[in-house]
Amino acid sequence: MHDQARRKLMLGLAGAAGLAAYAAQAQQPGLLIVTEEAAPYNFTENGRLTGMCTELVQEVLSLLQQTAEFSVLPWARAYEMARQGENVLIYSIARTAQRESLFKWAGVLTQVEYSLYALASRGLRLGSLSEAMRWQTATVNADVGEQYLEAHGFAKGKQLQSSAKNQFNFEKLKMGRVDLWITTDLIAQQLASQAGDDGTRLLAKALPLPELQVDYYMAFGPATADPQVERFRKALETLKKNGRYAAIRRKWLGAAGPG
The missing domain is CATH 3.40.190.10 (Periplasmic binding protein-like II)
Incomplete structure (x- = not known):
């Protein structure tokens, strides 16, 4: 095979390989x-x-x-x-x-780190997680806070009111539709601030959950x-x-x- 023909063949093969690699990449989700x-x-x-x-x-x-x-x-x-x-x-x-x-x-x-929050005006303080079973708690569907409470015997429709997102839970807590809300400290303060509230005055930790530090x-x-x-x-x-x-x-x- 002449050198020129060989070069053309090599270039053709290289081009085909490049196109094949591109096509394979393009087909990846x-x-x-x-x-x-x-x-x-x-x-x-x-x-x-x-x-x-x-x-x-x-x-x-x-x-x-x-x-x-x-x-x-x-x-x-x-x-x-x-x-x-x-x-x-x-x-x-x-x-x-x-x-x-x-x-x-x-x-x-x-x-x-998660905590159980309540409205500060309620003065609700819990000594243990089992005490929270007396109250209604707002959770996010399938999130770690809800899964944690379910693992400790809480159930949706009984002690837990599950929502799609924390904003709904904050609103339910403010309206008195739930007694507690499980969330992180920063989420609680951020949502209060976005609503024009002073979270440090409006909210209080009814029960810190140091075991739910993740x-x-x-x-x-x-x-x-x-x-x-x-x-x-x-x-x-x-x-x-x-x-x-x-x-x-x-x-x-x-x-x-x-x-």
Whole structure:
């Protein structure tokens, strides 16, 4: 075979391989990222998705030079989409023993601590979790707070009133439709502030739940390939090493403790 003919053959093969690789990549399902309204971690403001954890996920995407579609959904729907789907990333999701095998965990975004809140004017203080069974508690459907209470004998329709998002729970608490609300400290204060209320005056911790101190993660369902999960984990670790993680955390939390 003459050199010129050989070069043409090699170029043709290279071009065919390139087209095949492009086609294979194009056929891969796009990345979908799902989350919920949970300020200050992830929430919509003036039609734009923002929040501390949102910024961290966006920084990871930028580092990976990857595009994705974001979708803000009721938590239970986002949870099931991520658990059952392929190439679906969910954040901010608490890592618990109950959820351990249901997801592939791609890195810690922040740490949170839950409490049972009541209106300060009620003067309601609980000595133990069992005392809370006398009262109606607002929860978010399928979130870690609701799952925690269910694991301790609480039931929807009895002691628990489940909603699609925390904003509804805050409103129910203010209106006196529930006695307690399980949520994180920052979510409670943020929703009160957004409603024009002083959360430090309006709300009081009826029962802190230090045993429900959990890490919020990025996570994929089991159908997502391990290399994809590892790419996201390593990118988040890079943000923690290069200072971007700390800078974003300071922007949103200042010198606050657990997120």
